[in-house]
Amino acid sequence: MFKKLSAEFLGTFWLVFGGCGSAVLAAAFPQVGIGLLGVSFAFGLTVLTMAYAVGGISGGHFNPAVSVGLAAAGKFPAFRLVGYVIAQVMGAIVAAAVLYVIASGKADFQLGGFAANGYGEHSPGGYSLTAALVTEIVMTFFFLFIILGSTHSRVPSGFAPIAIGLALTLIHLVSIPVTNTSVNPARSTGQALFVGDWALSQLWLFWVAPIIGAAIAGVVWKIVGEDDLSAVRSSERTKDALAL
8 A cells, every 4th residue: 555655646746746837837938838738738748647657556546536436436445545535635735835945936936826726716717616616527527437438448458548648638728717627636735725815715616526526427437338247357457547
């Protein structure tokens, strides 16, 4: 378990540092800023690279919602949830801390939103709580559904991280204007702790909505995507799958 939890810590660290780091440090950099498209690809690439690097050790969840969704689908033992979630949240917090140290090294540094997630006046596009709630539930639902489908035994092995990384890229392309995109309670927690104030008061949504979406996806997958003959093989394979 030490190796599994260490892998989850490192994978979540890389996701938050790479994804949020691209938003904080590079998105609006003068003249050569990467913009929303670049940030979206950065999040997708963090998942893809770490899924290949350590997915074979821990399953490569890097996200409490993913762990919950896989448990709901019967692909992950529920008794390991607490350990995984703690490792993921700690990885996100340490990544946010390292990012803060780097970002604050600029002479005119201002914390600003620090890539935190929000709704209402703290939504990048001014979207309401309801819009944010629906967005996070739907996006996380399909993220988990893609994870479950791409790691199924009927699909050629070795390509799951590509599908999952591209899925996370697409999710960010759609939803950054709405919530700054969470679909990951750990990622939201790390940034919110440094922003404080409004980010902490709105953090509940970015735990509740992704977990609801992921849990629904796990149940729906058992009905729609699984079959009796491949259930056992798929379950065993998903435990070691390269998926976020």
